Amino acid sequence: MAKTRTNRRTLDSYTVKSINKTVRAxxxxxxxxxxxxxxxxxxxxxxxxxxxxxxxxxxxxRWYYRPEESIGGRRQFHGSKELFMSDHRDIQSADTIEGKCTVHTFKSYTKLDAVGNEDFFCRFDYNSSTGAFNPDRVAVL
Structure with missing residues (x-):
């Protein structure tokens, strides 16, 4: 018997009950x-x-990768809170959301008065299949 496809509708927001936070695109x-x-x-x-x-x-x-999850691995110049924006997309149950966080640009991250557990920064886009970065180099401060 053919499986009937459930009609899906796009939501503007969703409140994750386990954390009582509203998530939006x-x-x-x-x-x-x-x-x-x-x-x-x-x-x-x-x-x-x-x-x-x-x-x-x-x-x-759209997933962010940690340096140790990338093909090249963690390097000396990677910050402890650094992430890479990947081209890897997925569909997950909203129930797997544990919290909200903020991914800053490197420039805005360096200007934070205090870095919290939910603060990260990103300065690279990462191709998950080839391991290539864009840009392929940045200034290291």
Whole structure:
């Protein structure tokens, strides 16, 4: 028997009940890793959608990679809070969102008075299949 496709609708926002935070497209979020020993994954929400019943909410995300998750690995010049915006996109259950975070430009990150646990910075785009970076070099301060 053919499986009927559930109609999906795009949502402007979604409140994650476990953390009591509202998430919108464009927000950066921390997502639960499959292994509890790993740190939360960081992603940017691109779209939020729900089935007609509203019980199954999914988020379309674009993943940030940590240096150690990249093909070249962590290098001496990578900051401890540095992430790379990847071309890797995915669809996840909204229930895997553990919190919201902020991914700053490097310039705005260096101007923060205090860096919190949810503050990160990004200065590279990363191609997850080739390991290439854009730009391929930056000034190291």
């Amino acid at each position: 464009g927000d950066c979020v921390l997502m639960r890793a499959s292994e509890s020993s790993k740190p939360s994954y960081v992603a940017r929400v691109e779209k939020i959608e729900s089935d007609n019943r509203g019980g199954n909410v999914r988020v379309h995300v």
